Amino acid sequence: xxxxxxxxxxxxxxxxxxxxxxxxxxxxxxxxxxxxxxxxxxxxxxxxxxxxxxxxxxxxxxxxxxxxxxxxxxxxxxxxxxxxxxxxxxxxxxxxxxxxxxxxxxxxxxxxxxxxxxxxxxxxxxxxxxxxxxxxxxxxxxxxxxxxxxxxxxxxxxxxxxxxxxxxxxxxxxxxxxxxxxxxxxxxxxxxxxxxxxxxxxxxxxxxxxxxxxxxxxxxxxxxxxxxxxxxxxxxxxxxxxxxxxxxxxxxxxxxxxxxxxxxxxxxxxxxxxxxxxxxxxxxxxxxxxxxxxxxxxxxxxxxxxxxxxxxxxxxxxxxxxxxxxxxxxxxxxxxxxxxxxxxxxxxx
Amino acid sequence: xxxxxxxxxxxxxxxxxxxxxxxxxxxxxxxxxxxxxxxxxxxxxxxxxxxxxxxxxxxxxxxxxxxxxxxxxxxxxxxxxxxxxxxxxxxxxxxxxxxxxxxxxxxxxxxxxxxxxxxxxxxxxxxxxxxxxxxxxxxxxxxxxxxxxxxxxxxxxxxxxxxxxxxxxxxxxxxxxxxxxxxxxxxxxxxxxxxxxxxxxxxxxxxxxxxxxxxxxxxxxxxxxxxxxxxxxxxxxx
Numbered sequence: 057x058x059x060x061x062x063x064x065x066x067x068x069x070x071x072x073x074x075x076x077x078x079x080x081x082x083x084x085x086x087x088x089x090x091x092x093x094x095x096x097x098x099x100x101x102x103x104x105x106x107x108x109x110x111x112x113x114x115x116x117x118x119x120x121x122x123x124x125x126x127x128x129x130x131x132x133x134x135x136x137x138x139x140x141x142x143x144x145x146x147x148x149x150x151x152x153x154x155x156x157x158x159x160x161x162x163x164x165x166x167x168x169x170x171x172x173x174x175x176x177x178x179x180x181x182x183x184x185x186x187x188x189x190x191x192x193x194x195x196x197x198x199x200x201x202x203x204x205x206x207x208x209x210x211x212x213x214x215x216x217x218x219x220x221x222x223x224x225x226x227x228x229x230x231x232x233x234x235x236x237x238x239x240x241x242x243x244x245x246x247x248x249x250x251x252x253x254x255x256x257x258x259x260x261x262x263x264x265x266x267x268x269x270x271x272x273x274x275x276x277x278x279x280x281x282x283x284x285x286x287x288x289x290x291x292x293x294x295x296x297x298x299x300x301x302x303x304x305x306x307x308x309x310x311x312x313x314x315x316x317x318x319x320x321x322x323x324x325x326x327x328x329x330x331x332x333x334x335x336x337x338x339x340x341x342x343x344x345x346x347x348x349x350x351x352x353x354x355x356x357x358x359x360x361x362x363x364x365x366x367x368x369x370x371x372x373x374x375x376x377x378x379x380x381x382x383x384x385x386x387x388x389x390x391x392x393x394x395x396x397x398x399x400x401x402x403x404x405x
Numbered sequence: 406x407x408x409x410x411x412x413x414x415x416x417x418x419x420x421x422x423x424x425x426x427x428x429x430x431x432x433x434x435x436x437x438x439x440x441x442x443x444x445x446x447x448x449x450x451x452x453x454x455x456x457x458x459x460x461x462x463x464x465x466x467x468x469x470x471x472x473x474x475x476x477x478x479x480x481x482x483x484x485x486x487x488x489x490x491x492x493x494x495x496x497x498x499x500x501x502x503x504x505x506x507x508x509x510x511x512x513x514x515x516x517x518x519x520x521x522x523x524x525x526x527x528x529x530x531x532x533x534x535x536x537x538x539x540x541x542x543x544x545x546x547x548x549x550x551x552x553x554x555x556x557x558x559x560x561x562x563x564x565x566x567x568x569x570x571x572x573x574x575x576x577x578x579x580x581x582x583x584x585x586x587x588x589x590x591x592x593x594x595x596x597x598x599x600x601x602x603x604x605x606x607x608x609x610x611x612x613x614x615x616x617x618x619x620x621x622x623x624x625x626x627x628x629x630x631x632x633x634x635x636x637x638x639x640x641x642x643x
Contacts, residue, residue: 120515146517156508160437172429173516175421201440217512 069097071131072225072256073119078128080114088114090280092128096258096273098224101251103271104260105371107379111280112260113153116229119258120150133225146174149218149226153233155210156217159203163194163213166202167220174221188216192246208239215243225256232266244270264371274371276378284378288371295369295377297341300350303363304335311336314359321353335362339369426518430526434500438534447496449538452489453545456481459609460549470614475640479553482546483563483635484608486539487628490567491603493535494574495595498582500527502591505582528575532568539567554641562638570631608632 073096080089089111096102106112117123119132121141130137133147157166167185176184189195192212197205202213211231218226228247232240247270251257261267267274268288275285284291304314311331318329318338327340338350344366354361421429438445459467464477471480504510513523543553543560553559574595581594603609605619606628612620623629636642 122511122515142517145515148515150512150515152508152511154508156512158433158437158509159507160440161433165436169429169433170512170516172421172425172432173513173518175425175517 069099070134072096072098072100072133073102073258074129074131075119076129078115078118078130079126080111080118080123081126087280089118092277092280092282094275094282096256098256099251099254101247101257101270101272102259103267103274104258104277105262105264105267105274105375106260106277107262110277112277113229114280115277116150116227116258116260120148120227121145122150146221147223147225149221149223151215151218151226151228151231153229155207155214157202157205157210157213160201162199162201163189163205164198166213166217170217170220176221184220188219191249192216193242208235208242211235211239212243212246215246219250223255225258226250228257228259230260230262232261232263240266264375268371276375278379284374291371291374292369295339295373297339297369298343299367299369299373300338300340300343300347301332301365301367302335302338302351302354302361304354305360305362310359313357314354317353317357317359318350321350323349323353339373421518423519423522426522427526427529429518430513430523431530432526434527434530435533437500438530445534449489449492449541452485452492452542455488456485456542456545456549463609467610470610472611476550476552478546478549478551479639480636481609482543482551482553483639484603484632485546486542486563486567486635487570487608487631488599488603489538489542490535490571490631491574491599491628493531493538494571495578495592495599497528497531497575498578498580498591498595499588500531501579501582502586502588505586506588524579528572531575532571535568535571536564539564551639553639555638559638559641563635566631566634566638570627570634573627602626602628606632607636 073094075092075094078089078092078094079087081087092111092115104112104115114123118125118130119137121132121137121144125138132144135143135147137144158169161169164185167188168181171181171185186195189198192215194209194213194216197209202210205213215228215231218228231247232243235243244266247257247259251270257270259267259270271288273285273287274291275282276291277283284294286294302314304311308331314336315329315331318324318327318336323346324338324340324342327338327343329339330337340346347364347366351361351364459481460478467480468475468477471477501510504513514520540560543551543563547553553563555562577598578591578595582591585591585594605622606626607623608628612623612629615623
């Protein structure tokens with residue numbers, strides 16, 4: 057392991073990724089990434105979370121040297137992405153959002169081409185290809201052309217081609233989008249395995265469940281800026297406690313009345329109370345302890361409760377809380393969508 | 406260059422040499438063109454149809470327009486050789502569009518391969534294909550009665566002319582591909598140019614027997630010069 061390349065990591069681990077004030081502005085003036093500072097220590101499973109058009113793909117492409125930063129520092133594996141792109145490229149694996157395999161080549165040929173692209177020594181190639189085919193469960197279809205594969209198989213082949221050179225850092229851009237749950241679980245297992253072997257993983261996703269399952273640490277990006285980061289548990293804590301869902305019979309008026317009761321009850325400190333389609337939701341630290349008291353208070357007001365549930369917050373709640381706030385602030389998505397389209401165009405700008 | 410560097414303690418794979426990168430890409434594209442016979446055959450059918458039909462249908466009439474007892478087969482074969490080069494070169498951009506659409510282009514860009522080498526490997530693979538196709542056309546031409554006055558050396562010469570000539574069309578096709586990023590537009594664009602250019606040149610008949618305006622256009626038409634060069638070799642003229 058390295059002593060002091062790049063900046064020093066959190067704790068004593070060196071950083072696989074370090075960006076400082078990263079900005080990416082497209083030729084049409086779209087500010088896809090506004091001010092992103094990231095530090096990902098080696099060996100971490102890092103999640104980069106955000107809705108469509110938030111700037112995830114732009115960030116990952118910039119880190120992978122497919123886009124040039126407009127301003128800011130980008131160091132990947134200790135190399136400057138701007139001045140040493142070749143060294144960055146040979147030290148990373150990259151799996152694009154769109155499945156990228158050559159459909160006219162067999163699975164084995166795709167992997168061989170990847171080996172050759174990265175200069176994997178000839179002597180190691182066939183062993184490594186066999187090993188990867190085994191790892192992604194494609195050994196029995198190794199000689200079939202990738203065009204015949206299902207979406208999930210292509211994704212797994214794509215993932216394998218990103219790893220032929222055993223990169224210390226792998227970028228995965230929404231690797232499971234569009235996959236069925238079974239295929240998704242298989243890929244997850246596979247990512248965990250390579251992470252256990254010491255590979256740093258930078259994963260973007262829209263699926264909160266995915267981030268929750270896999271990532272040690274998360275950053276949430278919205279409209280080109282990082283709006284939250286921490287471990288999944290940290291972020292859940294930020295939601296502000298437990299969540300009490302209460303179903304209420306009757307019209308919207310009844311729900312409004314229930315909200316008023318909850319707010320005036322003094323049962324919860326710093327609670328968020330909102331109406332939902334069929335009732336109300338109370339988010340508060342003491343939601344679990346005082347839930348029944350609220351139910352009693354509602355009954356006293358002749359509000360009919362048809363169901364209730366207390367639960368811990370999920371990342372979905374975190375996401376809703378964060379994105380909700382920002383949408384209210386007027387961080388509209390129109391420009392960011394354009395950015396994602398431009399990013400999807402790819403190219404080497 | 407293929408050993409991992411131990412510098413600053415990180416194991417990073419070094420890429421290939423420039424020639425190595427060219428070779429890797431050459432292999433990939435050659436494998437693809439063998440694998441996908443449509444591309445190989447597709448660009449080949451039309452010139453063969455032209456060669457057979459033109460000699461059969463126009464042979465007698467066109468022969469009269471030719472100077473000093475040259476068989477129309479012999480006259481036409483170099484034009485068809487150039488047409489093959491053009492048709493094959495026109496599909497070059499299609500491969501690039503496919504790569505952009507399938508994400509393979511990005512995959513290549515994110516790899517440490519030298520980008521010039523990437524295109525060079527692809528182009529050399531296409532030139533090889535063009536060479537093989539020209540040789541097949543020459544063979545077919547000989548079967549139909551064409552004579553190559555300069556023999557084997559001349560045949561090699563025609564292949565070289567075809568290869569050099571196809572380079573500009575490969576460049577054109579790839580440029581179209583990058584601008585349109587669309588398969589159909591690339592094919593249509595290339596064909597749009599290919600057909601009129603072929604007819605408004607010395608490809609099928611001597612310039613002197615063509616209308617004056619065509620002569621004028623033909624004088625600035627690159628195909629005229631490609632065909633004339635190949636034809637000079639087959640006829641052993643000058």
